[in-house]
Amino acid sequence: MKRIINLIVNNKAYEIAVLPNRTLTQVLREDLNLLGTKEGCGIGDCGACTVILNGRPVNSCLVLAVQANGCNIQTIEGVADGNNLHPIQEAFVEYGAIQCGFCTPGMVLSAKSLLEKNPKPTEMEIREAISGNLCRCTGYQKIVEAIQAASKKMKKR
Amino acid sequence: MNDFSVINKRLPRVDAWSKVTGEARYAADLSMPNMLYAVLLQSPLAHAKILNIDTSAAKKVVGVKDVVTYKEAGTIHYGVSPARYDETMFCYDKVRYVGDEIAAVAAVDFETAMEAVSLIKVDYEELPVYLNIFDAMKEGAVPIHDDYPNNIGAEVHQEFGNVEEALKECDYVRTDKFVNKKQDGGFLEPQACLAHFDMNGNLTLYTSTQTPHYVQRTVSMVLNIPIGKVKVVKPYVGGGFGPKASANTIELAASLLSMRTGRPVKMVMSREQVFMHSRGRHQFYHELTTGVKKDGTIYALKNTCYLDGGAYSSFGIATVYYAGSLLGAPYRLPNMRYDGYRVYTNKPACGAQRGHGGVAARAAWEQQLDIIAEELGIDPIEFRLKNVREKGEVTCNDFNLSSFGMKECLEAIRDRSDWRNKKGKLPKGKGIGVACGFFVSGAGYPIYRSETFHSTAMIKLSEDGGTVELYTAAAEIGQGSDTVLTMIAAEALGVRYEDVKIYSGDTDYGVDLGAYSSRQTLMSGHAVKQAAEDVKKQVLEVLSKRLNVPVEDMDIKDGYIVFKKGQVDFSGIRSYYVKEHRGWAEQPGDDKLTFKEAARIAYIEKGTIVSAGAYKPGELGGKYKGATVGTSPAYGCSAQIVEVTVDMETGKVTVDKMTDAHDCGFAINRTNVEGQMQGSLSMGLGEALFEEVKFDEKGRVANPTFGEYRIPTALDMPNVNTIIIESNEPNGPFGAKEVGEGAIMPTIPAILNAIYDAVGVRIDELPVTSERIYNAIKEKERKK
Numbered sequence A: 001m002k003r004i005i006n007l008i009v010n011n012k013a014y015e016i017a018v019l020p021n022r023t024l025t026q027v028l029r030e031d032l033n034l035l036g037t038k039e040g041c042g043i044g045d046c047g048a049c050t051v052i053l054n055g056r057p058v059n060s061c062l063v064l065a066v067q068a069n070g071c072n073i074q075t076i077e078g079v080a081d082g083n084n085l086h087p088i089q090e091a092f093v094e095y096g097a098i099q100c101g102f103c104t105p106g107m108v109l110s111a112k113s114l115l116e117k118n119p120k121p122t123e124m125e126i127r128e129a130i131s132g133n134l135c136r137c138t139g140y141q142k143i144v145e146a147i148q149a150a151s152k153k154m155k156k157r
Numbered sequence B: 001m002n003d004f005s006v007i008n009k010r011l012p013r014v015d016a017w018s019k020v021t022g023e024a025r026y027a028a029d030l031s032m033p034n035m036l037y038a039v040l041l042q043s044p045l046a047h048a049k050i051l052n053i054d055t056s057a058a059k060k061v062v063g064v065k066d067v068v069t070y071k072e073a074g075t076i077h078y079g080v081s082p083a084r085y086d087e088t089m090f091c092y093d094k095v096r097y098v099g100d101e102i103a104a105v106a107a108v109d110f111e112t113a114m115e116a117v118s119l120i121k122v123d124y125e126e127l128p129v130y131l132n133i134f135d136a137m138k139e140g141a142v143p144i145h146d147d148y149p150n151n152i153g154a155e156v157h158q159e160f161g162n163v164e165e166a167l168k169e170c171d172y173v174r175t176d177k178f179v180n181k182k183q184d185g186g187f188l189e190p191q192a193c194l195a196h197f198d199m200n201g202n203l204t205l206y207t208s209t210q211t212p213h214y215v216q217r218t219v220s221m222v223l224n225i226p227i228g229k230v231k232v233v234k235p236y237v238g239g240g241f242g243p244k245a246s247a248n249t250i251e252l253a254a255s256l257l258s259m260r261t262g263r264p265v266k267m268v269m270s271r272e273q274v275f276m277h278s279r280g281r282h283q284f285y286h287e288l289t290t291g292v293k294k295d296g297t298i299y300a301l302k303n304t305c306y307l308d309g310g311a312y313s314s315f316g317i318a319t320v321y322y323a324g325s326l327l328g329a330p331y332r333l334p335n336m337r338y339d340g341y342r343v344y345t346n347k348p349a350c351g352a353q354r355g356h357g358g359v360a361a362r363a364a365w366e367q368q369l370d371i372i373a374e375e376l377g378i379d380p381i382e383f384r385l386k387n388v389r390e391k392g393e394v395t396c397n398d399f400n401l402s403s404f405g406m407k408e409c410l411e412a413i414r415d416r417s418d419w420r421n422k423k424g425k426l427p428k429g430k431g432i433g434v435a436c437g438f439f440v441s442g443a444g445y446p447i448y449r450s451e452t453f454h455s456t457a458m459i460k461l462s463e464d465g466g467t468v469e470l471y472t473a474a475a476e477i478g479q480g481s482d483t484v485l486t487m488i489a490a491e492a493l494g495v496r497y498e499d500v501k502i503y504s505g506d507t508d509y510g511v512d513l514g515a516y517s518s519r520q521t522l523m524s525g526h527a528v529k530q531a532a533e534d535v536k537k538q539v540l541e542v543l544s545k546r547l548n549v550p551v552e553d554m555d556i557k558d559g560y561i562v563f564k565k566g567q568v569d570f571s572g573i574r575s576y577y578v579k580e581h582r583g584w585a586e587q588p589g590d591d592k593l594t595f596k597e598a599a600r601i602a603y604i605e606k607g608t609i610v611s612a613g614a615y616k617p618g619e620l621g622g623k624y625k626g627a628t629v630g631t632s633p634a635y636g637c638s639a640q641i642v643e644v645t646v647d648m649e650t651g652k653v654t655v656d657k658m659t660d661a662h663d664c665g666f667a668i669n670r671t672n673v674e675g676q677m678q679g680s681l682s683m684g685l686g687e688a689l690f691e692e693v694k695f696d697e698k699g700r701v702a703n704p705t706f707g708e709y710r711i712p713t714a715l716d717m718p719n720v721n722t723i724i725i726e727s728n729e730p731n732g733p734f735g736a737k738e739v740g741e742g743a744i745m746p747t748i749p750a751i752l753n754a755i756y757d758a759v760g761v762r763i764d765e766l767p768v769t770s771e772r773i774y775n776a777i778k779e780k781e782r783k784k
Helices: A024-031 A087-094 A104-117 A123-129 A141-156 B016-020 B056-060 B110-117 B133-137 B163-168 B212-223 B249-261 B271-277 B316-325 B359-376 B380-387 B406-416 B481-493 B520-547 B571-580 B595-606 B670-689 B747-759 B770-783
Strands: A003-009 A012-018 A050-053 A056-059 A072-074 B036-042 B048-054 B064-068 B101-107 B121-126 B152-160 B172-179 B192-197 B203-207 B230-233 B265-268 B283-292 B298-310 B335-344 B430-440 B455-461 B468-472 B500-503 B554-557 B560-563 B610-615 B635-646 B653-663 B720-725
Touching (some): A024 A050, A056 A104, A104 A123, A123 A141, A141 B670, B036 B249, B064 B110, B101 B110, B163 B283, B172 B359, B203 B212, B212 B230, B212 B249, B359 B430, B380 B406, B406 B635, B430 B747, B635 B747, B653 B670, B653 B747
Parallel strands (some): B203 B230, B298 B335, B653 B720
Antiparallel strands (some): B192 B265, B430 B635, B635 B653
């Protein structure tokens, strides 16, 4: 039996009928066509499917769509302001924090969530905040540097 | 400083904007109208005869469009090396590991396909299961493949110089054993594909691969479709590191199902299936005997290695060669013997993974060299400096080191890490260790015997003159080849980075052997550079005629025409261009003639301006058997110092600091080079400290998740002090050579040597878990 749920995704309201066993990842990707949210493991180990749900980063593969009913969700598609990249995205581009890019959406959202709560994190706080987002390409260093740079940039604005 | 405009800089990746906004599309993101979803039936048993397969119930499920087994697929054998084509799309006589593919179902949605596949009934007759090489090689063991009765699928025996005689002449000889564990690629994107066989008889396969060219050949051969009718397209790929460097069953099955149903078919692997498919790093059992002279001269090396290959050969024939051929090369070693054996077992097939074949050997030997240096009372860096080769030398197995900055790497890390004040002087529980690395810069030969070019490239100038379109079949898998090739094209042609638009990863764009053996920058880079230089010549020739200025008196730089002998009146061309482009954006207005104007004039004169480049290595050294594995147009090298803290109570290792120098010949993009170094080190750290694919007694992967198979997180990896050494490789485009794989080589032994410095124990089995160190410390205390 499908259930009707209401989601606000990237400031846009949706009313969708979903099966109760569908994950938020599946609904975002398949029903809303927001394919920037990636699925790397499906069981909450890798963080590639991270979205911000009511202000907190979550593995969307561990959230059933029905559980997200009434929630406010931000995906990678909602981070940039039109064609203007968010300072975190700008820093990821500039500092070489991206290689294959598969972890990037989740990584950006974890970083964004961190900087919203803690605008001046230490290196250790950054590393802790992204420790649930696996990256096999970069060794994390340039990601950490990018988040540090974004923190500085955002303070200036 | 050099006067390059584009290369050697820190430019952002060409795909950075698409990736950082979530716009980039990977194979699993693709869909087509009327698309079917397909799933595999995989063996629950590790070794069994197939007696019967009954698909009748599956076929009856509403929504199922097709069910295929070997009966529909045929049994054409394929693999990586033509000498060991030992795989078929689906098993027909027996299954050889848990996960071996038996059937596939295509249905209107994923859930229906899953339900139907669970209804396929297979009758098996179980056979003895061999989960380690020792059982597999035992007298009387059942052959996993009939052609190899003792389960040894490949053997290598090579000798250069005379090792037995040389060992007699040595003052100090020691033998050590070493073993690593099977490592998983650990890329974040599971394999996925979408196949579409259209009504015109053309197959288009979108797939997450490192090697579109090899996939094209395999699909064509197995499905018996003319190669020209098979187009393989690589969308963005979420990492590969080796395991995606050959055709897999989902690519073949989706193609077959699409041919049979006439509809697009999509398949996506789960993370568990990625672990079962594997093709990652082998387990290597090395025994190394090294002989040195009193003064520290390394004189002889005997290397025996057994590889646990898993159920199929995959890249393993190359692996078993690489485990021997690369080892001695960075040092002046005159005598080397290698005996390698790759053994079939009932586990997922192993293949190529970053640092192909050489990582465990390097770890074993660089640790042994550390022991020897200590025995001889020589500082381990001085010991290495005494023995390392230099540019222009040729190794005993005929590798020509046309550039070789190993000495510079060692000196750089020594000085930058304050080695002299730390080695042997750190408090108990803290340690520092060093090791060297070495790798090919592109396999010298294709995986199949052929005179083919290894990379081709094509450039077309847009007819308005504004854009340089670069076509290459090279595979961007995250390593940055699109960026590097774009930069090479821009530099060689003389235009701006943003003027070049790259189209890549599509077999219709040419031949490129793909992203493996650290070959894209050197090989595809050559082809691109050649094409760009040719385009430049064509444009300047037209301009020469128009302006009456000799070609050699002109150049193109930063998007402008440079007149070397003073200003030339080009007002005729300017007014002509402006007249033709009235109302268009970006009219040329400054006092310099733009490339855009010149390219437009060239088009008006000659039609569309196109050029082609192609590269294959010239004559490479080595006429002995197996010389094709290891010979390369260039070799990268590296050295690394690692500092660790070992908790004396628990044995827990923390890597505090890494200083890494890599000779990449010439850094096309400095940021990318550092990224490759840091990523390599992270994978090495994982293999050293915790990565191990484990199996239960039935041969099932016991830890097929990133929760239980741990790869390094941001909390495990320290910052790396990266030092780029540029030795200017004569065989590389603009002097460039590899960095993608060689950088992993020194990490494991440097960690091992640092652990010894910290707590005085040598670990000869990976991963170096807390338990292993704790036991070694206790053992040492007991012996006191």
